[in-house]
Every structure is written in structure tokens, then in C-alpha cells.
Amino acid sequence: MAVYILQGTKDSTLQRVYPTCNSGKSEILYVGTSLVYENLSVTNTSDTGNINRAVVMFGDSTLTEMAGLISSGSFTTASSLTADLKLYHAYQDQFTEPNMEFDIYSLSQSWDEGYGLSLEGEYTGACNWSQSIASVTWSQFGGSTKTYITGFTASDATFDFQIPVNSWIQSVVDGKETNYGFIFKVGNETLFPEEPTYKRLYSVQSNTIYSPRMDVYWDDRVRDDRNNLLNYVSDNKLYLYNRVRGEYSNINGINTSSNVLLVKLRNYPNATSASVVNVSASWLKKGQYLTDAINIGTSVTGSSGYIYDYWYSGSTLLTVGTCSIGSKSYSDYFEPETEFYVITTPNFNDIHYYGEIFDVEVFARDRYPNYTYSTSSISKLQTQTLYNASWSLFDYESDQQLIDYSKYTALSYNGEKNWFTFYSTNWLPINRALYFNIRYKQNGETLVEKLPVTFVIKE
Numbered sequence: 001m002a003v004y005i006l007q008g009t010k011d012s013t014l015q016r017v018y019p020t021c022n023s024g025k026s027e028i029l030y031v032g033t034s035l036v037y038e039n040l041s042v043t044n045t046s047d048t049g050n051i052n053r054a055v056v057m058f059g060d061s062t063l064t065e066m067a068g069l070i071s072s073g074s075f076t077t078a079s080s081l082t083a084d085l086k087l088y089h090a091y092q093d094q095f096t097e098p099n100m101e102f103d104i105y106s107l108s109q110s111w112d113e114g115y116g117l118s119l120e121g122e123y124t125g126a127c128n129w130s131q132s133i134a135s136v137t138w139s140q141f142g143g144s145t146k147t148y149i150t151g152f153t154a155s156d157a158t159f160d161f162q163i164p165v166n167s168w169i170q171s172v173v174d175g176k177e178t179n180y181g182f183i184f185k186v187g188n189e190t191l192f193p194e195e196p197t198y199k200r201l202y203s204v205q206s207n208t209i210y211s212p213r214m215d216v217y218w219d220d221r222v223r224d225d226r227n228n229l230l231n232y233v234s235d236n237k238l239y240l241y242n243r244v245r246g247e248y249s250n251i252n253g254i255n256t257s258s259n260v261l262l263v264k265l266r267n268y269p270n271a272t273s274a275s276v277v278n279v280s281a282s283w284l285k286k287g288q289y290l291t292d293a294i295n296i297g298t299s300v301t302g303s304s305g306y307i308y309d310y311w312y313s314g315s316t317l318l319t320v321g322t323c324s325i326g327s328k329s330y331s332d333y334f335e336p337e338t339e340f341y342v343i344t345t346p347n348f349n350d351i352h353y354y355g356e357i358f359d360v361e362v363f364a365r366d367r368y369p370n371y372t373y374s375t376s377s378i379s380k381l382q383t384q385t386l387y388n389a390s391w392s393l394f395d396y397e398s399d400q401q402l403i404d405y406s407k408y409t410a411l412s413y414n415g416e417k418n419w420f421t422f423y424s425t426n427w428l429p430i431n432r433a434l435y436f437n438i439r440y441k442q443n444g445e446t447l448v449e450k451l452p453v454t455f456v457i458k459e
Helices: 064-071 166-173
Strands: 002-015 028-035 049-058 082-087 101-107 131-133 145-153 161-164 182-186 197-202 213-218 239-241 260-266 277-285 288-291 306-313 316-326 340-344 351-353 357-366 390-395 401-403 418-423 434-442 445-450 456-458
Touching: 002 028, 002 064, 002 418, 028 182, 049 082, 064 166, 082 166, 145 161, 145 166, 182 197, 239 316
Parallel strands: 351 456
Antiparallel strands: 002 049, 002 213, 028 049, 028 197, 049 182, 082 161, 082 213, 101 145, 101 182, 239 288, 260 277, 260 306, 277 288, 306 316, 340 357, 357 418, 390 401, 390 434, 434 445
């Protein structure tokens, strides 16, 4: 699975009682209401209550990064994505109550972040409560809204925001909506308590890992177990990888999910022998193809335990592969029989750059291999498949977890190695040592191995 993180590009707080003040360079965003006291000097004295709203934007107006990932074949359509907005609670010793209700909308016009640091005082640029851009007023004071995204209740005072925005991304990528960002409000802006009731959130300017972010997930796993096809199971699948000079490349004319290949399984390595199973295969993503489910039954016996897959485009033979029928059961996929070491490939680079996409190869071997009278190549020892593993990213100095284990960080495998694809976006801290942990299960116990490499991200 893949995790792609968009950092907030700009944000600010809009405050009704100071309608011309801007806080675009503040490290804190405010969402909430309060009573305005008679002796408080405010610009907008006609209002008896104060309202704070936060505006945040991610990416550009068309989400070019998401469209680029689609065109590169990382995933096929925006409908295959899962996406969450994440804003993090900033410490405070008062002002926040549990069970506060919040509403989130998309914005309907462009706005500037501004250069102000405080919500009080003289005019410090737009955006502010009155203006979206200098000399341009909001179509609705306090931020013009377009689409209601969702509402939710904060369970406690330190609640972090996590808001699903799948359908919104779909609308932007499809050109049905322009990305102007989001506005965050409390659910009831007509209540003005004696004590200010604000939610404080870290802003883009906070220079922490808690700045606003949009996490986008999709399934890019390869679950290729051609060395252990399951007998009498109907959902075996085979993969084909087409590489040109080491890079994935589409087979000519086979570049969309509507293009179909034919795969013939034979018991013997002979193109003229009768096929015992025919199955279709479709384009999965750039240079990768996947068959429909294959039922390995009594008719597929194999020669010396092997069967042979012949891949055709029309009548043209593209390639031939070798498979083996294993004796694994489903339980083996979740409970490996032996405890593993987990190590990465020796050629893992310790420097990567913003915008880089790279694979992290993870090899596993028995922790205590049996003694033999002959030695085995280390490459033979390291080909254990981790069927249920996932990865997590940490900051080396603080051991702070930056990306959590989840179904979206599951590892791919193909019988030769395990791996995952990492997207180094500008959300990541630069010039700080980072490392990965791998989590898996053994005999019902969850185990974690720290990969013995660190790396840094540079601009």
C-alpha cells in the first residue's frame, strides 16, 4: 500500500472582531467563539460575540500532484484513493472544552495567506475576515464556502482533526471543483461563552511534524506468490513485470485496464503441449499485469512440482514463467512458522530528495537457520516472504513516529523479496535522520524489527 502526504501550503485565522487583521505567519490556528466584553477595544464593535475560523489549503488549484500520480500509473483513478485531512491539537491550558462540534467546508474563492502575526491591532494584510486578497472582499464575510465536507464532535480537549475527503479529491481531479482549500468552524457560532472556547491547532508556520497535512492512500501492493501457489484454492493470481533498462514499461498496446492478455498454464515446458488452464490478465499499472483468479486443482499437476505460465498478446507469445505448487494453508499467511530477522538490501541509499519515489527492499531469513554440512548463499537464506508485514517511519533523534503502521503500509512480495514504495514529499523534515520499522506476526505475537539503515531527505 502507498502513503502520499501533502503538506499544507498556506493557512490563516479569520477573526470577526478584528476584520482587517491577518495572522498568516502565526504558528497557531484558532477555531471557536467567545463573548466580547464592553471594555474590549475591537474594530467591529457592532458584534456582541467573537468568531474565529481557520482556513487551510493543500496543493495547487487543480491538485496537480494527484493528477501526476495517476498519469504515471501509480494508481488509475482518484476514486481508488482514500484521503484524510489532518490538523493537530496545539497545547493550551484552557479554552478548549470536550464535545465541541466542528464543521468543515471547501472554499469557493482564492485567498492570500498574508504576513501578520497577531489577530489584534492594525491592518496586516489579507486574508482576513473581510478580504480574501488585498482589495478583494469575500463573497461571504468570514470566508466564502462552496461544499459542506463533514461535521464531527471532538471527544476531548486535545482531539486531533482527521477528516475524510475522498469525494472532494475526486471532484477536483475530475475538474468539477477548484481547490481553494478548506475552512474550519465550530458547529454553533451563535453561542458566546463567558470564557473563550477555542480550538488551537498547529499551522504551516509551526515548523513541526504537526503542521496541517493531507494523507492520501491507495493500494499498490504486489502479492505475488508464484513459488507457493495454493492447491485447490480458487484465488491464486500471477503477475507479469515488463522492464526496459531497469524501469517498468508498458507492453505496446497494453496500457489500460480494458486491454487483456491471455495466460495459458501448462504442466510441461512446451509451447505445443495442451494448456490445462486458460485465464485472462489485465494491465494493473505501468509495466505490471495481473491475471484473474486461477483455480489450482487436480488437472494442474506440474512437472517435478512446477507448472509453466505462457503469456500471449493475441497470438504473439510474450514470455514464459515458472510456478511451483506449494502446500501452504491460509493460516501460514498470518502465522509464519519461524521467527525472522528483517534486513534491507545493502544498496539502500542514505540520501533522498523531495519528490523522489523509491522502493525499500526488505529481506527476511530464519533467525536460527539449521546447521548443514554445506553452506548456503545468503541470497538463498533471505527469501522468506513476509505475508502480513507493514512499515512505519520514525525520526531517529526523537524516535517520534511520523507515519503509523496500517493496512496502507503493508509490504509487497514476489517470492524473491519483500518491498514497499516510499514517496518523499515536502511534508517530511529535511536533513534529519529517519528510519523504518517493520511489524509482523509470529505465533500470535506482534514483532517489530528496526531496519539497520537511516536516511535523510534533502531539498
